Amino acid sequence: MKARIFVTLKNGVLDPQGKAIGHALNGLGFTSVGDVRQGKLIELELKETDEAKARADLKEMCEKLLANTIIEKYEVELRQ
Amino acid sequence: MKARIFVTLKNGVLDPQGKAIGHALNGLGFTSVGDVRQGKLIELELKETDEAKARADLKEMCEKLLANTIIEKYEVELRQ
């Protein structure tokens, strides 16, 4: 199984990186670009075959390591 | 319109971060975790309403700024 995990900053947490990207895009002439946020994408392969177990594991991985839940939120996408 | 852009290292390009994350997850007991790759997730708001134009713009943004196409590839996801 393959999973994609999206780790992004919580709303309200300042994202200077996103802001800098937005600024640079506007500067390049992409004036329709509004708010930009940058996060992390973690792709992983899982040997697990049971989807429920995989989801539970992934949640735990995020809570424990992949996201710092003080400032970040996460989303998990499972692909067969 | 909202877009999500996934920027990941091309296949074969060394991903030291992904390697370290995989190692750490295995160490935490998540033994079913295989290969891990870390990439970037960029979320942006676009004032554009024409989807074709938005796609063309996003592609250009990726090529010009968001992805380093020497070592990275990208994928664009458009949401209404």
Added chain:
Amino acid sequence: MTATKTVTPEVVREHGLSEAEYEKIKSLLGREPNYVELGVFSVMWSEHCSYKSTRAHLKKLPTKAPWVIQGPGENAGIIDIGDGDVCVFKMESHNHPSFIEPFQGAATGVGGIMRDVFTMGARPVASLDSLRFGEPSHPKTRHLVAGVVSGIGSYGNCMGIPTVAGETAFHKSYNGNILVNAMCVGLARKDKIFYSAAKGAGNPVVYVGSKTGRDGIHGATMASAEFNEDSEEKRPTVQVGDPFTEKLLLEACLELMATDAIIAIQDMGAAGLTSSSSEMADKGGAGVEIDLDKVPQRETNLTAYEMMLSESQERMLMVLKPGREAEAERIFRKWELDFSIIGVTTDTHRLIVRHKGEVVADMPVTSLSDAAPVYERPFVKRTPMTGEPGFDASRPVMDSLVRIMGTPDMCSKRWVWEQYDYTVMADSVQRPGGDAAVVRVHGTNKGLACTTDVTPRYCRADPYEGAKQAVAEAWRNITAVGGVPMAVTDCLNFSNPEKPEAMGEIVAGIEGLGEACRALAFPIVSGNCSLYNETQGEGILPTPCIGGVGLLKDVNRMASLAYKREGDAIIVIGETGGHLGQSVYIREIEGKEEGACPPVDLALEKKNGDFVRTLIESGHADTVHDVSDGGLLVAIAEMALAGGIGATLRMNYEHDRFIPVFFGEDQARYVIAVPEKAADAVIARARKADIYARHLGYTGARSDGGEPVLQGVGLPPVTLARLRAAHERWLPEYMAGKS
């Protein structure tokens, strides 16, 4: 791509080998090479690995002195710094990769040179970076500066090795071909030096570090080919650095080196496994057999060709004493690194490579080293540029000074060095911003003075004098902090050696280097050539970068450029003739790159420098700055800014002499500041030694409002605040896209 891919004339050409070279390969092997062997020859015989254009000339360089323990030919040079300590250092270029991918290119450049140093048993203690970019207005420059600087920082900072000095300059000749030269300085004990000679047969050959992937295949041949439009397509060769793994590799290697299990060790740099295995065997007068199935692999289906040519980073090859494998393996496993016995040394003098049970390469090791081609390439020596450029004598001196202090080449490089951790290891006693950095030898009062220098515009005007000047300036920068200049590493960046004019620059440059190093007893112990720095037929300015290392007996007796007290006498040592040819002033204010470069009188350099150093060592001077780019007034202004203390100049020159006197770039000069009451004695001492010394004025001038200013007879006061704003503003604003 397998060992069986046929070798056609087309394939030979793609590998950058000439017909004559191919014939030579056939005669060395006594048969046609197979595809793997062809790949191996192509990298080992590339300019980058074989020095085929420069070898004949490099032989003439002075490389010996009683304190030189290891000269060129090993991974790095080694000098004796007393008390059983040795200093190990080298500089190397990563120009082409950094142009293609600035962050990773520069980062892996730093990683590579660090491995060269710690493979010899030294702990790296300082890193330096000499950078040349295209003109600021070029569309790529800003992106390249940002990427290179953060790449260097990210690698060095993670390694925990302070980046303490360097150079950052701009010129249009580098628009399509930037220079990224990284130097690393390390410390070892004299009885714990490690070499790469794999002596003896039957010893295990061990691979440690990261796994092998398809990284940078043909990087070595890329660095030896001229750039053209489609080289931006040769992209898959970009390597990604992993400083985390390198830090573990450093600690693991040093831990194993504390035992006596290692016979030989060598990093896998350009041409990876191929060059490390063949060079170790060659130097040890041995042979080596390796089994590629044992090589730790990151990707599936790697071919023998790919594994032999891969430039994956953070890898080392070692030959161990038989029976010590388990002990070594335990250390590398502790540091979570790969460890694999991949072969054995033999007495056959052959490099034999096996893959999946078959021999995929079998060649004499000397065919890759001694038998590599050496070319006496034809060259013409261009006549040096001559003449004195004209200038407008009525221009206001202080306004010109302010302008010069804010130009891309002369402005403060704080934006760069603040991205480098220059304080880690807690021994950086002189930081970026001075003439040379000084790093204390850990646990002692000794110090290593380190600098990199070259003035490419001089080298273009006259490659011979320019190369001499580069050495002289490095020597002077070390002297200015109180160090005894000990030895040199170099990075000779030139353009296409197949063009007689460019080859002429190389030959004259090497001659100038040799001449200066001999005269100053400043031998060359390591170095690197980077040729073919050319884009669409346009070469870079000849840029023989010199990395100098000196020794301070006592870091408590160290000088720095900052004025330290108000009321000190400012004295110039060395005569000012007013040489404006090729000066910063003429370029920035008159808009011309003209005239002869300043000649270098090496005997005078030595005499004046030795005098200044004696003053520092004897505690008579703690404030010293050498005079280089920009001339006398720029030096005085830099000293004022560093100390936040102004100055008044009392010298009475004719008005129409102001510009040459203040902005001329005559060599062999230093500005010092000493307490007023000591000034006469210093000048008398100089006179007695037949050395030119002149009292220029005093430190400590202030405006009526109490603000520090720089002023002089006939020179209106300029506040340090205005000078500082000009000096500090340009680079951050440029990088923020504001100028």
Added chain:
Amino acid sequence: MKSAVVVFPASNCDRDAAVALEQITGTKPTMVWHGDAEVPKDVDLIVLPGGFSYGDYLRCGAMARFSRVMADVIAKSNEGRLVLGICNGFQVLTEAGLLPGALMRNANLKFVCRPVGLKVEETQNVFTRRYDAGQIVHFPVAHGEGNYVADEDTLDRLEGEGRVVFRYAPGDNPNGSMRDIAGILNEKRNVLGLMPHPERVCDPLLGGTDGKVLFEGLVEALS
């Protein structure tokens, strides 16, 4: 005073910390490998040094906090043993939950190395007792992710309880940290985390001795 310095993979100020500790306490600290089960029992102070543990990959300190020895560091800190986290050590402490908040990428997105002015806000604790309250000292910073972030309630609490020990001097905040926070204490005041490096200013040749005072205060308190 007995001390220990934890060595994580790619710690790189472990030696600097050890040199400063030995110079000031007169005793060599024990270097404790991250994979060890525990820190020696008789140690008064545990230092988590600066560096790039695990390459700073994923997030600074995120992986180091799962090192085997960290369980013991947490246990000992709960018993009241002193813990000092410098730079990467501070990041490890926040990731481990021993200190509140998080350290994010510097606001200008660049690594920064320079001396900064710090205001000593609090002296009612074992770490800064030898400083004067309100005193400005200078320590170098060298980090890419020192931007301290916490929610308003946490920040108010930290300030209200006198747990903000060091603040960047006005106009000298190098990383955009909230309320100019440079170093904080835990509730029990036995764990201090700070971004600037006191161990790099214990020698006049290295730009000052402002950092020495911190270690001298510890020696005095523990003797």
